[in-house]
Amino acid sequence: MKAKVTGLEGIVAADTEIGYVNGAEGKLVYRGYWAKDLAIRHTFEEAAYLLWYGELPDDSALRSLREQLKAHRILQPELKRLLDAMPKGTPMMNVLMAAVASLAEEDSEWPPKAEQAIRLTAQLPAIIAYRYRKVNGLPWLEPNEDCGHADYYLQLLFGHRPAEAHVRALNAYMILAMEHGLNASTFAARVVSSTESDLYAAVCAAIGAMKGPLHGGAPSGVIKLLEDIGEKERAEPHMRGNLEKGERLMGFGHRIYKTPDPRAEALRDVTAALSGDDPWLGLARHAERTAIRLLAEYKPERKLHTNVEFYAAAVMRAVQMPPQLFTPTFTAARVVGWTAHILEQAQINRIYRPQSVYVGAMPVEG
Numbered sequence: 001m002k003a004k005v006t007g008l009e010g011i012v013a014a015d016t017e018i019g020y021v022n023g024a025e026g027k028l029v030y031r032g033y034w035a036k037d038l039a040i041r042h043t044f045e046e047a048a049y050l051l052w053y054g055e056l057p058d059d060s061a062l063r064s065l066r067e068q069l070k071a072h073r074i075l076q077p078e079l080k081r082l083l084d085a086m087p088k089g090t091p092m093m094n095v096l097m098a099a100v101a102s103l104a105e106e107d108s109e110w111p112p113k114a115e116q117a118i119r120l121t122a123q124l125p126a127i128i129a130y131r132y133r134k135v136n137g138l139p140w141l142e143p144n145e146d147c148g149h150a151d152y153y154l155q156l157l158f159g160h161r162p163a164e165a166h167v168r169a170l171n172a173y174m175i176l177a178m179e180h181g182l183n184a185s186t187f188a189a190r191v192v193s194s195t196e197s198d199l200y201a202a203v204c205a206a207i208g209a210m211k212g213p214l215h216g217g218a219p220s221g222v223i224k225l226l227e228d229i230g231e232k233e234r235a236e237p238h239m240r241g242n243l244e245k246g247e248r249l250m251g252f253g254h255r256i257y258k259t260p261d262p263r264a265e266a267l268r269d270v271t272a273a274l275s276g277d278d279p280w281l282g283l284a285r286h287a288e289r290t291a292i293r294l295l296a297e298y299k300p301e302r303k304l305h306t307n308v309e310f311y312a313a314a315v316m317r318a319v320q321m322p323p324q325l326f327t328p329t330f331t332a333a334r335v336v337g338w339t340a341h342i343l344e345q346a347q348i349n350r351i352y353r354p355q356s357v358y359v360g361a362m363p364v365e366g
């Protein structure tokens with residue numbers, strides 16, 4: 001079928017006070033603050049509070065949020081049994097959908113509540129880490145540490161205190177990945193929530209959207225691209241070959257940004273501080289420069305730049321995140337944005353119900 005209307009490009013579907021994305025000027029703002037500044041100067045908890053409640057927390061609000069997150073980190077035995085029972089081969093994103101669906105309780109009905117957003121945000125790293133360690137035959141350890149969200153996530157995954165630089169890098173990544181306007185997964189969450197379905201169901205829909213390689217699935221594609229390239233000399237012939245075959249270069253291009261993605265710019269700085277002269281990072285930078293040159297040659301009209309996923313992959317690799325956990329980790333960060341949008345949707349709710357243009361056959365008369 002040849003369709004004229006695809007992808008809802010340029011269609012405005014909601015007013016929001018949560019995030020501002022200006023693709024022409026490369027700007028990203030969370031509730032009046034530059035996302036890049038938040039990523040460098042603030043913690044995950046502070047940025048999450050800002051998205052949920054509309055302002056940065058004072059000391060007592062921050063303490064209270066940290067306590068709530070800590071209280072909700074513990075996985076209930078029923079959830080552990082569910083995670084144990086799922087087949088070993090079930091992809092992690094599908095595991096997350098099942099686990100999140102199971103967290104809904106009888107009193108989870110619409111309207112959504114901020115406490116549910118906090119609970120889900122606290123549970124996701126633990127769910128990911130528990131399942132990862134289970135599938136890999138590793139013992140489950142629950143550190144009883146009063147530490148920040150990114151720190152705790154790394155401890156759960158690896159079973160030891162992470163390097164301070166790794167915590168800072170993951171914290172910055174998770175803040176930059178938290179919110180991005182009406183992207184596919186956030187839109188999916190708002191659509192489901194607009195039916196007055198519960199917050200957990202709306203987040204399940206968002207996770208489903210996030211799984212796709214054109215959205216949250218891209219960082220593993222970036223690692224594969226760089227592994228296939230292998231060495232600097234092969235970057236140009238390899239990517240030229242991809243483009244000749246009509247394939248996309250993962251980590252480049254964006255529906256909204258026709259300038260460099262500000263999140264990629266911020267994460268480039270974060271990785272530079274992290275890895276010094278790490279050869280892998282050297283290869284990534286070389287591949288990035290080559291890709292930009294080739295994309296300008298093959299798609300001169302398209303203004304294709306590095307997107308957040310390219311440097312997200314670099315951060316993930318630097319903190320030793322296993323590739324199968326890249327998209328789940330993106331999910332553990334974006335859940336804050338999803339739930340902020342779900343809470344906002346409830347304040348102004350009207351069910352989403354767009355229309356389609358019928359271009360099919362009509363019954364033959366007579």
Ligand code: CMC
Pocket residue numbers: 007180183213214215216218247248249250251252253254255256299302304307308309
């Ligand atoms: N490599 C090669 N060509 C590309 C790329 C790319 N990465 N991205 C877009 N193009 C080309 C595409 O082939 C098309 O060319 P033509 O019209 O000549 O056939 C043109 O640019 C427009 O592409 P499009 O698919 O209409 O653009 P879109 O706005 O629908 O897609 C995108 C945006 C992100 C899905 C796309 O750029 C892409 O597939 N990129 C690679 C995957 C990726 O890195 N995804 C992560 C995006 S950031 C995640 C987030 O912000 O949530």
